Amino acid sequence: MLAVEMKGISKHFGLVQANQDVHFCLESGEIHALLGENGAGKTTLMRILYGLYRADEGEIFINGNKMEIHSPKDAIAAGVGMVTQHFTLVPTLTVAENIVLGYTNSLTLSQKLIEQKVQAASERFGVSVNSSALVKHLSLGERQRVEILKALYRNAKILIMDEPTAVLVPQEVDILFESLLRLVKNGLSVIFISHKLNEVMTVCDRVTVLRDGKTVGTVNKNETSREKLAKMMVGRETFLDTQRSSRKTGESVYEVKDLTASGQQVVKALDNISFTINANEILGIAGVSGNGQSELTKVLTGILKPTHGSIKLEGQEISRLSPGDLTEAGLGRTPEDRHEGTIGDLTVAENLALEDLNNYTKNNILDQKKIHEDALKKIDEFQIKASPNDRLRTLSGGNMQKVVFARALSRRPKVVIASQPTRGLDVGATEYVRKRLLEERDRGAAVILISEDLDEIMALSDRIAVLYEGCIKGIVPTSEATAEKIGLLMAGVC
Amino acid sequence: MDEFIVGLIAATLRVATPLIFATLGELFCERAGVLNLGIEGTMFLGAFVGFTAASMTGSLWIGLLAAAISGILSGLLMSLLSVRLGVNQHVSGLGITLLLISLSLFSYRIIFGESKIPPSINSFDLLKIFSDNPVLGPIFSQYLLTYIAIAIIPVVWYILFRTTFGLNIRAVGENPEATDAAGINVYKLRTSALMIGGALMAIGGSFITLAQLGSFTFGIIAGRGWVCISLVIFGNWHPIKVLLGALLFGGVSALQLRLQLKGLKLPYEIFLALPYIVTIIALTIAGRNASYPAALLKPYKRE
Amino acid sequence: MFKFRIERAPAPMWTKPLIPIVAILVTFLITSILIILAKANPLQAYYHFLITPLSSTFSALEVLVKATPLILTGIAVTFAFTSGYFNIGAEGQLAAGAIAATWVGITFGNLSPIIAIPLMIIGGFVAGMAWALIPAILKVKLKVDEVVTTLLMNSIIVYFISWLLNGPWRDPISNWPQSPDIGSSAIFFRLIPKSRLHIGFIIALIVVVIVYFLIKKTPLGLRMRASGASKTGAEFAGINVSKTIFIAALVSGGIAGLAGVSEVAGIHYHLIDSISNELGYTGIIVATLGGLHPIGVAISALFIGLIDTGSQTVSRMLGVPVYLGNVVQSALLLVTLGMLLFQNYRIKRL
């Protein structure tokens, strides 16, 4: 029997067609992977199923019945649960409160009673949580378990999991898979979104691939392979292959020593981090999301002040400098989230000029002509598909990222800090960005590449440092690194 | 106990009554993530509608009910603008205050004409408990609404912290995305918080016309709504602490009047400005720890 | 049957200028009910609202007089809002400027106007800045929400003025709580004989031009716009957002202070209790209706000035309660706010 059937789903946002005539079937009792590149429309499709978006066109059947899903309430009633990519928990409430939120008929609320109920459910489903803890005190892994329990508590028969492993270390991933397999035996059907082909091959029964918002096809796991899936996803077989020759790296230019910083939720988001990096070198910083990458990016780019430690650029202390002064000192940087690192309401030219306003000021007045001309130059050089007066907001992600790169690199910085530079970019843009980073290295810059994409790290870096719970677990030359070795470091083992 | 103290306590409760109602109303709105600067106007509207309905029907209770309904409507208007349409909350709140005050004054003229003596009603009588006791008697010689105001505080606390509805309100003020994903209609929830809030604000305003004065005049609210805004912050969004703030404010204004009569020459303005100054100091001390509902001022849009 | 769908996408450009016009029409339709209830003819009422004030030179100039402080408070609000600082305190900052202007005007008002008037302008600007200082510091140092603190500061200064006027500054020969008059050289001279239009209007226009220039043409303006549009983005681009917001908050206070100077030196010649008279709050309305664009703000200030003037004319001519003016103004604000959001939608025929 089909647990879910989605027929002819289309959805657009403004000018973007996120889903176009998508067909998707979930059998009862299977784990079904939804695969696709960033922006392929996976999340959108699932948000439609969960009632967070309304499809422009298309029909949804659940257990054979045609459903009108207007809101998550309808979806929950139909037995659909979702663990979203970005957790939807209320940090100031307890685990129990979060789990019963929106799902209790009782008018009154007894903390004790709900905690008991949640604890009982936790045992019944084998998903362990501490029901009286405040969510804001939980780790990401714990939060995810709360999300899963929240769905199961609502009697979900169909569980959507949007990139659940992105925030987990391998051991946690194993635990998650065990639970999923057990739950499936007890009648749960699971839709599992992931970018990681090996995970898909491990745990799923069938795979549906989306590309550019369209269904490419559905295959049985047994009848496919990682390579075939990859080809379905991307539409071609090319992967960036950086020919790695052992080259000589230059002088040490950038030195981080005993860096400690506090984050929003943890006291020590970064704990005594030290590394150095040379000219003509790319240092990759790997790690599972949430282990301090954001804080490291913020500290290195001058947005967050460290509580302790030093950063030296060519021997000069820069850890207390403002972002503006860092630029002056010879640092180029790209933000973790290009939407947050740029200003959508300003024009492309203004965004490009923003980092270096002194250079564009004549007699205290903005030199509009120079801003415009330089923007044209950079647009040309970085192949940005836009004109200087376009609002940045109207650019696609790839072009936005190119603007960011143009701004950061055109001053030929000595050090480049690139954080998640290809997140959410399609293959073409990704290739461009990676090529650009390698060119920077070859030009003589020291490049720090912070990325959660291990393949990217392995492909670009000369050395790899692994970040785990705010500490550097080890720095390995890429020539000696294997995915297994780095994976163990990322999991905090050894 | 000293008669001075007894009188002071009684006056404190009386002055605090409209503030307690309206501050709890604002608390509901802010806990749900909406800063309702329409409070001053809603109180004014409540004072006007309560009085008008009571004077037309001769029933104070109908007046009170009408005031509450007018407050609910004001909440709905705020909801339409700031929740449904997602308009900037300060601007829509200030606009609503301006609208409701001028609309009340306009309607007052249309309904009551240009009266020489302000039309009046027989307002609520004092409800005396412990009337034999020389100390408690005068303190507990209050209007029914004052007792209700005090009684409603634990009720609001209970609703917020011990009911499902309260849980939903607290959740939506902190993280509307999560609340939405939990299957709760964010718009309806915020709208209901604004309606309850509006009703409480309007009842607070109507206390002045229906109980305290029995008549409606132009300067009737005289900035009390802004005091309530600061009391919510002063009380750190907690109903019990809000009561303390309201009593402090009531106490200061009652004390000021009494010290004047002792012949003490005090710049009374300092007293009147005190609650505002204290709130700023409280904010300074709490600083970034002030527990603003995280989603306050942020409109929620699903797409 | 035609089927339509409303979707989120920028509305076509040609709808932009239509928004205020449609908003005005909708507001007039809604408020017509009230006018009919007041037993007057809505068409006549709107004639007196909008046309009568412009039908004589004196009245038309009076609209400019009325608009002068509104331009300044509207610009003050615009300046702060542009950088993402929600200054609700123009009301109090105006009062602070008025206090300073009064003091300067009384103390130096008998020197030459060439000295007295610039001193007053500087004093008012500085005082407005000073009154904006505490919320600004709390905002950038402690992240205390400025909406609430600036609102509270408005109430505090009202009592301060009340204390001044009932105490140390009470004009001994006036039987009203007001200060003595400023010296004659401190009085803003009139631009046109037999009208009250004073140089405050010119100052307001100069401020509009300067602020337009500052916001659109200078690095500070770009920093402000960047901070206002995206705090994180601005920070990432190396902008000191706290400093930018701090400067914007203070300058905004200073401009509001100028409105106080203009009211004291151009209209009253002394300090009174109700010196701000909601001009600061109306400034928020003006700024919003003007789309936070200096030129738009100037136009909307003129329009609000017209409605303000007109409402008294309507009241006088038709015997409608004078509060109709405020009803129309606030309804117009709310309707416009609602309509502005339609800019983000497009109607599509299916």
Next chain:
Amino acid sequence: QKAVPAPTEAPKTEAPVATEAPVVEMPKVVKVFGAFATAIEEPWDGVIHHALKEAEANGQIEYSYTDDIGYAGDMERILREVAEQQKPDLIIGDAFGNEEAVRRVASDYPEIAFAFGSGFGPSGDNFSVFDNWIHEPAYLCGLLAGGLSKTGIIGVVGGVPVPEVNRITNAFIQGVKETNPEAKVLVSFINSWFDPAAAKEAAIAQIGAGADVLFAERFGVIEAAAEKGLFAFGNMSDQNELAPDFVVSSAVWNMTPTVQYLIEQVKGGTYTSQDLKDFSMVGKGGASLAPFHGLESKIPADLLALVKTKEEAIKAGLFRVDIDEAQPGAVN
């Protein structure tokens, strides 16, 4: 410059355009404009407004007005607009807080008669002043209050300590001291013209301090007295209907004599600027002690007799109540 009639039917009050031609014969109906800084619900302006309404009802004048003009500079514009467009014969209003503006306009329009409530003297040829000279009935109220008080403590709650208010309060105190030399008079100012809730609280504080008779300079005080079952005195108009069992009397200001005099003068073409003070005093019926509305029975006969005697003496000009405009202390 002329008034532009509306495009649709002209409002009924609009005068014929004939005013443009020089009018030789006397106007039949005097055109009066009322300019009030506060809402007409405020008692001071209310008294003027209602006297004018009365004259309008009698067909003596053609009347229009603007109220709640405030102190923010609108007064001057409205007066100038009215002077230009409506060309009234007479403008009546209150100048408090707008003194300079009003006088500036008056001097620019010598053909229009201006009569304004003011604490200063007349000016030019056309600017007359009046004021609420009700210190005499206030004094009489004081006599009554002093006699009625059992505790010997009497309260006065006033708005803002301006000369008009001080004068009444001091006269009231003078009366109290005459019938009850030991009495203490408590005086509170709420520093607002409009905050009845605050006025009531101030009154209750006075009651708490022992006051058993109250003088209500502002609204809100009578409500406190009624609630506590105490006698009170109203101000400005006969406020007995606010609490018929407790408002013994009121110090009443009556603008009709002033208005009538002004109409006559304007009609007769004999108008000159002057201080209209006398028309607001007891002698010419501009001020009076309100009737007792049946509460005489509660007043001791000798006290009633004393008040009657004093009232007659004032009317006959044989007794003068002191005018003291200094701010009274909190305890007198």
